Amino acid sequence: MIVAITGIILILFVVGHLLGNLQIFLGPDWINSYSEHLRELGPLLWAIRIFLLATVIVHIYVTIRLAIANRRARPKSYIDKENVKATFASRHMVMSGLIVLAFIIYHLAHFTFRKTDPRFGLLKLDPLNRYDVYSMMVYGFQNYVVSGFYVFALFLLFLHLSHGSSSFFQSLGLNNKKLEPRLALGGRIFAWLLFIGYASIPVAILLGLIKPAQQL
Amino acid sequence: MNFKLQIWRQKDRQSKGKLVDYEARDISPDASLLEMLDIVNEGLLLKGETPIAFDSDCREGICGTCSLNVNGEAHGCDHPGAVCELYMRRFRDGQKIIIEPFRLRSFPIVKDLVVDRSALDRIVQAGGFVSARAGSAPEANSILIPKQDADLSMEAAACIGCGACAAACPNASAMLFTAAKVSHLSLLPQGNPERTSRVLKMVNAMDAEGFGNCTNTYECEAVCPAEISASFIAKLNREYIRANWHTSGAE
């Protein structure tokens, strides 16, 4: 229940965040003004951030406790175990979730607090006196290691959500025999769309399709 | 047919246990896996060794007593079907077959391949019944039940209580069993009066027995010999949420 509800909140965030980020394809003006609007929210932005942080903490706390209880429920594992139906994604939710967590921490340090790349401090304001998020993203992703880790973490988020985004329907009892295969397929397609959407940004930047709006 | 067997031997609850190699020779392809074990046991008896202990009763897939993990799958590879319905023709001649007991904390090993599954009985004792005297079978049309409900209830009632769901579950969760036992009663008018308290008591009993938590991997429905659908777990979740809602309102 708690996992499902916190999971849904996080999914909503992930979708919203993707829609925001995809504005990079519409040019610097769009994404810089989007970011400016976000910052203008002031205290509300902080409220949302704290709410999301609390959600992540609750989600992880509950799932880790469940995972520990599950491990205790089978003190000696099978010598030989085949999985007939359980997918790789469904059996590795903790692993994919924790790597996503590591990524989230790095990601915040990178683009929110801008502590990992000294060049971000050199960026000048854009012509309308806004922080140039557009160029920051482009310079950030031009680094193969940064982009590589980003895409890798997205792949794990994809794994996590290819199970999680249909699993929560079942947890909340919103499922039946007819819906089940459709939800499973829908969840997998949804997770792929998220992955493609997010990964398109660093890929486009590395291919040189998106160039910084200013020189350093 | 001939087979190379690796079978879990464990003297009693406390001892450690290990896989032991055996050979099975000249087995008919139409023998069931349990009959093959009978033949191996006869050979062991002739040699003066202790036969391999394993559970079985009806040997026709209706009692739920047999409970083995064969080559990594609860009830073996021939789903849906109990391990007493698993025939040797499903294997290749000369194939290696690993036979283990169901492994989870709630089903302690008694000896060799025999596990104690009374945890499931205690879940049923907690609420899987109708308290009112039901009497003998009434006239069929005296209580009208919609066909869909009757069918769904019968589907859930097909559970034979073998425990394979919990044995196969990566989390050792008994949700499919509990879901079947809660659903087949809650769908019928006779079970309806105790609908709220039943689901709460049975889920609490399930947790108290030390089973794991369901994470919707659906491994259970893949091995269930009675083809109980995991959609009953969604129904159990629904019943549980509903029951919590009702009792919180009552206070």
Ligand code: HEM
């Ligand atoms: C950051 C670290 C995270 C960890 C450690 C984590 C861990 C887990 C675990 C262990 C489960 C339960 C396993 C299962 O149901 O099979 C789970 C479920 C789920 N997670 Fe996460 N997760 C994390 C992040 C996320 C994020 C960022 C999202 C959303 C974008 C998310 C969405 C979900 C959803 C929707 C479920 C399914 C809920 C259910 O079926 O009840 N998780 N997570």
Ligand code: SF4
């Ligand atoms: S639900 Fe299926 S696998 Fe589980 S106890 Fe009942 S018959 Fe066995």
Ligand code: FES
């Ligand atoms: S012995 Fe009865 S179900 Fe297998």
